[in-house]
Amino acid sequence: MSVNVKRRLDYQPPLYTITNVVMHVQLHATATRIKTVSTVQRVGDHNSPLFLDGEKMQLLSLAVNGEAYNLYSHVEGGISLTEVPDTFELTVETEIDPQNNKALEGLYLSNGVFCTQCEAEGFRRITYFLDRPDVLAKYEVTVSGDKEKYPTLLANGNPIAKGEESDGTHWVTWQDPHPKPCYLFALVAGDFDLLEDSYTTTSGRDVKLELYVDKGKRDKGVFALESLKRAMKWDEDTFGLEYDLDIYMIVAVDFFNMGAMENKGLNVFNSKFVLADQDSATDEDFFNVESVIAHEYFHNWTGNRVTCRDWFQLSLKEGLTVFRDQQFSADMTSALSNRIKHVRVMREHQFAEDASAMSHPIRPDEVIEMNNFYTVTVYDKGAEVIRMFHTLLGADGFRKGMDEYFRRHDGQAVTCDDFVAAMQTATERDLSHFAKWYSQSGTPVVGVSRMYDKQKRTLHISLSQHTPATANQQEKEPLYIPVAFECIDDTGKHYPDDDGLIKDGLVILDKPSVSLMFSDVPESCLPVVLGNFSAPVKVDNPLSAKELLQIFRFADDPFNRWDAMQSLYDWCITQIELDKSVPDSVWKALADVIAAEKDNHELLGECLSIPSFETLCQTRVGVDVAALASARQSFCAQFASELQSALLTVWNGFSSVSYTYKQTDVNARRCKNVALGHLARTADGEALIEKQFAEADNMTDSLGALRAAQSGSAEVFNSLMTAFEQKWNHDPLVLDKWFALNATTEREDILAHITMLKSHPQFTMGNPNRVRALIGSFAFYNPVGFHQPDGSGYQYVTDYLLELDQHNPQVAARIVTPLTQWQNYADKHQQKMKAQLTRLVNHEGLSKDVFEKVSKSLAYEKSE
Structure with missing residues (x-):
C-alpha cells in the first residue's frame, strides 16, 4: 500500500x-x-x-x-x-x-x-x-x-x-x-421528539436549549438536559465562561462512530450518551451522560472558540477538555470514585498503548490516518498532563493561566506550545522542563528505594525515574514529575523530611533521582508515593503485604488507601502464580478491613474490587494469559470463600429503597453489587443472584445480578440472560449490555456463541455500538476467549475486521488494538497474534486506518 x-x-x-x-x-x-x-x-x-x-x-x-x-x-x-x-x-x-x-x-x-x-x-x-x-x-x-x-x-x-x-x-x-x-x-x-428548556447566563442572556431524540424517547432525555444546565453553570462559576449563541442544540442518533461531537451550537451525540432512565440505564450510564454532555459543552471554549492549528495539537483541546469534564464530574458526584475511574483507564489502556507499537507523545509527531489520533494517550494522558499543571500552579494559578489563554487566543487556531506559554506568563513560572511531557512518549517508572539505619534511627529514601524506550523514541530524558508523598509509621504518625523537599505534600522529581532523609523515625516508617495519581507514571515501590495494609490503615489520601489494597491483591495473585499460598494473616486483615469500613460504602466498594486482568498485565511482562487468568480466578475464589461471612454481612446490610441517582445511593449500589460478584462463587450465590434479579427496580441492580451470574452457575446465568433479552429486545441500547455480557463470558464455545449472536435481529455491522458491544467487548475484555491457545480467537476477530474494514475503517481500527499489543504476552501468544496481523497487512484494499496500526505493530519487532 x-x-x-x-x-x-x-x-x-x-x-x-x-x-x-x-x-x-x-x-x-x-x-x-x-x-x-x-x-x-x-x-x-x-x-x-x-x-x-x-x-x-x-x-x-x-x-x-x-x-x-x-x-x-x-x-x-x-x-x-x-x-x-x-x-x-x-x-x-x-x-x-x-x-x-x-x-x-x-x-x-x-x-x-x-x-x-x-x-x-x-x-x-x-x-x-x-x-x-x-x-x-x-x-x-x-x-x-x-x-x-x-x-x-x-x-x-x-x-x-x-x-x-x-x-x-x-x-x-x-x-x-x-x-x-x-x-x-x-x-x-x-x-424527532423535542425537549425544550432555557438557561439564563450570568450576564443575563437567555439561551434556548433544544434536545432532539428518537420518537417515543422524550422522557429519556430529561436527565441529559438537566446535565447541560449544570455544566453551563459550572463553567461560568469555575472558569468564567459563558455560552455565546442564542440557541444550543443536542441531537441523539443511533449510528455514530464517536461518543459525541462538539459542533458549534449543534452537538451530535451517540444516543447512548443522552438517553437514560432508571429502568434502562445504570448508574454508570447516568454518570457517562452527564460527563459527556459536559465534555462537549466545555468544548465551546476549549476547542471551538480556541481550536487546534493542526491535528498534531489535538490534545490541546481534548486533553484540556477531558480534564475539565473530570473536574466537573468530581464536583457533581465524588472526587474519589472519579479519580479511581480515570486511573483505571490509564492503567488498563493507556499504559498498554504506551508499551505498544502505537506509543506516541500526547502531541504526536507523525501519522498516516488522522482518525488514529483519537487515542487514550491524546485524551486521557493528555488530561493527566493538564492535571499536573493544576497541581503545580494551584487552582488560582491555573485559572489565571486559562484566562490568559483565552485573552490571547480567542478566535484563533493555536498549538500546545501556545497553551504552555499562556500558563507560564500568567503565573511567572518556568514550565519549559515540564513541557517535555508533550514531546516524550512512554510511561515513566518511578523507583522507590529505602535504607534504614537502626542505630541512628534515620531513613534514607531515594526516588528515581526511568522511561523505557518506546517504538518511536529510543532515548529518553528525565521529566518533571510531581510526586505526592507521605511518610507514615505503623501508628499513623506522619513525618517531614530533614531538608524540606516535601512541599505541600509533593516531591518534585525533575532529574534522574532525588534523595530524602528522615531523622529520628521508627523502622516502621514507609514512603507512600503518588497520592491521587499525581503523575501518569508507574511506581516500583517494593512493599510487603503487612506494609500495604499499614498504608491502607493510616494514609491520609483515600486514593492511596484504595491503591494499597489494589497492590495487595496484585501481590496475592503473584503468590498464586508462584505456587505459594496467601497467608492467613492477609485474610484476617481483609476481614478486619471490611468490618471497619462497613459504613464507608464508597471506599469499601472500590476496595472490594479485584484488579482487572488488563490492569494486572501492566505489572507483568511475557504474560501467559491462561496462567494469569487462572491465578486471578483462584484468588477471587479464595477471596469469596475466606471472606464469605463478611461479604454476606455487607450484602445483607443494604435495605431495599426506591431508586434515586444520588451519590450516596450510587456508592451503596456499587458496594452491594461488588459484594454480590464475590458471593456468586459461594454456595449461597445462586439464590442471592436470583433474588436480586427478581427484585431489582433499576438497571444497575439487574445488570449487577447478571454480572455476578457470570462467575456462578452457567444454568442460572443462561436463564437470567434469556429473561433479560426477552424483556429488553425492543431497546437496542439495553441489548448492547446483553451483547457485551455474552461476549465477555468464559465458555468453551464462545466463538460459536458470538457467531450466533451476530444473527440476532438487533445486531448489525452498520451500527458501531452493536459492533463495539459484541466484537469489541470480546477482543478487549474476554482474555481467555480472545487468547485461546490455538489462536482461533485472534483469527475470529481478524476475519471480522477484514469485513468491517470495507464499511467502517474507523471502528475497525479501534477494535484491532488488542491484536497490536502483542508485545507484552508470552511468545506462544505473540507468534499467533502476529500471524493474524500479517494477514491483515497483506489484505488488498485495507484501509489506511487499519494499515497504519497493523504495519507499525509488525515493524515494532525491529526495534526490540
Missing part, C-alpha cells in the same frame, strides 16, 4: 484561506446536492495553485466570481486550481450518496436520519474545501428536504429564515457568527 506519512514538523501555514461560506444543501437519500459559495483569499505573495481537499463525491460544476472555471485538475486527494485571483468567490457544486456512506464520515443517512461527522477530515466528503483546522470561516447554511420525512432541519448557529415550497419540501437557513474550522460543521435532518 502506498502511504503518505504526515509529520508535525512539516506543518506549513495555508497558502489560501476562506473567510465566508454560504451553503445550500438539497437533501436526497442517494443524490444530495451541495452548492458551496466561499470567499477565498490568497495568503502571502506567491503564485501557487489552490488545492482543495475532496473525496467520495461527484463534482458537478466549478465557478470563479460567477464564471465557469476550467483551469483545474483532479489530483490525489482533491483538485488543484491554477491562475486564481488574489481574492475571489468560489462556487462548487457537488453530489454525494449519503445512504451508501457506511463509513459514517461526512454526510450520511442512517435509520432515516441525515447526520454529519466532519472531525477529523469528513468535510472533504461533502464539498471540495480547505479541510484543515487552521482555516476559520463564518458559515450561512440553508438546508432543504422533504417536509414529511424530515420535518427537522438543523445546522450550526442561529436560525434566521425558513420557508416551504409547493413540491412538499421545506428549508431553514442557519447562520453561525463565529468563525470556525470546517470540522465543526454540522447538519442533521430527521423526525
Whole structure:
C-alpha cells in the first residue's frame, strides 16, 4: 500500500484561506446536492495553485466570481486550481450518496436520519474545501428536504429564515457568527421528539436549549438536559465562561462512530450518551451522560472558540477538555470514585498503548490516518498532563493561566506550545522542563528505594525515574514529575523530611533521582508515593503485604488507601502464580478491613474490587494469559470463600429503597453489587443472584445480578440472560449490555456463541455500538476467549475486521488494538497474534486506518 506519512514538523501555514461560506444543501437519500459559495483569499505573495481537499463525491460544476472555471485538475486527494485571483468567490457544486456512506464520515443517512461527522477530515466528503483546522470561516447554511420525512432541519448557529415550497419540501437557513474550522460543521435532518428548556447566563442572556431524540424517547432525555444546565453553570462559576449563541442544540442518533461531537451550537451525540432512565440505564450510564454532555459543552471554549492549528495539537483541546469534564464530574458526584475511574483507564489502556507499537507523545509527531489520533494517550494522558499543571500552579494559578489563554487566543487556531506559554506568563513560572511531557512518549517508572539505619534511627529514601524506550523514541530524558508523598509509621504518625523537599505534600522529581532523609523515625516508617495519581507514571515501590495494609490503615489520601489494597491483591495473585499460598494473616486483615469500613460504602466498594486482568498485565511482562487468568480466578475464589461471612454481612446490610441517582445511593449500589460478584462463587450465590434479579427496580441492580451470574452457575446465568433479552429486545441500547455480557463470558464455545449472536435481529455491522458491544467487548475484555491457545480467537476477530474494514475503517481500527499489543504476552501468544496481523497487512484494499496500526505493530519487532 502506498502511504503518505504526515509529520508535525512539516506543518506549513495555508497558502489560501476562506473567510465566508454560504451553503445550500438539497437533501436526497442517494443524490444530495451541495452548492458551496466561499470567499477565498490568497495568503502571502506567491503564485501557487489552490488545492482543495475532496473525496467520495461527484463534482458537478466549478465557478470563479460567477464564471465557469476550467483551469483545474483532479489530483490525489482533491483538485488543484491554477491562475486564481488574489481574492475571489468560489462556487462548487457537488453530489454525494449519503445512504451508501457506511463509513459514517461526512454526510450520511442512517435509520432515516441525515447526520454529519466532519472531525477529523469528513468535510472533504461533502464539498471540495480547505479541510484543515487552521482555516476559520463564518458559515450561512440553508438546508432543504422533504417536509414529511424530515420535518427537522438543523445546522450550526442561529436560525434566521425558513420557508416551504409547493413540491412538499421545506428549508431553514442557519447562520453561525463565529468563525470556525470546517470540522465543526454540522447538519442533521430527521423526525424527532423535542425537549425544550432555557438557561439564563450570568450576564443575563437567555439561551434556548433544544434536545432532539428518537420518537417515543422524550422522557429519556430529561436527565441529559438537566446535565447541560449544570455544566453551563459550572463553567461560568469555575472558569468564567459563558455560552455565546442564542440557541444550543443536542441531537441523539443511533449510528455514530464517536461518543459525541462538539459542533458549534449543534452537538451530535451517540444516543447512548443522552438517553437514560432508571429502568434502562445504570448508574454508570447516568454518570457517562452527564460527563459527556459536559465534555462537549466545555468544548465551546476549549476547542471551538480556541481550536487546534493542526491535528498534531489535538490534545490541546481534548486533553484540556477531558480534564475539565473530570473536574466537573468530581464536583457533581465524588472526587474519589472519579479519580479511581480515570486511573483505571490509564492503567488498563493507556499504559498498554504506551508499551505498544502505537506509543506516541500526547502531541504526536507523525501519522498516516488522522482518525488514529483519537487515542487514550491524546485524551486521557493528555488530561493527566493538564492535571499536573493544576497541581503545580494551584487552582488560582491555573485559572489565571486559562484566562490568559483565552485573552490571547480567542478566535484563533493555536498549538500546545501556545497553551504552555499562556500558563507560564500568567503565573511567572518556568514550565519549559515540564513541557517535555508533550514531546516524550512512554510511561515513566518511578523507583522507590529505602535504607534504614537502626542505630541512628534515620531513613534514607531515594526516588528515581526511568522511561523505557518506546517504538518511536529510543532515548529518553528525565521529566518533571510531581510526586505526592507521605511518610507514615505503623501508628499513623506522619513525618517531614530533614531538608524540606516535601512541599505541600509533593516531591518534585525533575532529574534522574532525588534523595530524602528522615531523622529520628521508627523502622516502621514507609514512603507512600503518588497520592491521587499525581503523575501518569508507574511506581516500583517494593512493599510487603503487612506494609500495604499499614498504608491502607493510616494514609491520609483515600486514593492511596484504595491503591494499597489494589497492590495487595496484585501481590496475592503473584503468590498464586508462584505456587505459594496467601497467608492467613492477609485474610484476617481483609476481614478486619471490611468490618471497619462497613459504613464507608464508597471506599469499601472500590476496595472490594479485584484488579482487572488488563490492569494486572501492566505489572507483568511475557504474560501467559491462561496462567494469569487462572491465578486471578483462584484468588477471587479464595477471596469469596475466606471472606464469605463478611461479604454476606455487607450484602445483607443494604435495605431495599426506591431508586434515586444520588451519590450516596450510587456508592451503596456499587458496594452491594461488588459484594454480590464475590458471593456468586459461594454456595449461597445462586439464590442471592436470583433474588436480586427478581427484585431489582433499576438497571444497575439487574445488570449487577447478571454480572455476578457470570462467575456462578452457567444454568442460572443462561436463564437470567434469556429473561433479560426477552424483556429488553425492543431497546437496542439495553441489548448492547446483553451483547457485551455474552461476549465477555468464559465458555468453551464462545466463538460459536458470538457467531450466533451476530444473527440476532438487533445486531448489525452498520451500527458501531452493536459492533463495539459484541466484537469489541470480546477482543478487549474476554482474555481467555480472545487468547485461546490455538489462536482461533485472534483469527475470529481478524476475519471480522477484514469485513468491517470495507464499511467502517474507523471502528475497525479501534477494535484491532488488542491484536497490536502483542508485545507484552508470552511468545506462544505473540507468534499467533502476529500471524493474524500479517494477514491483515497483506489484505488488498485495507484501509489506511487499519494499515497504519497493523504495519507499525509488525515493524515494532525491529526495534526490540
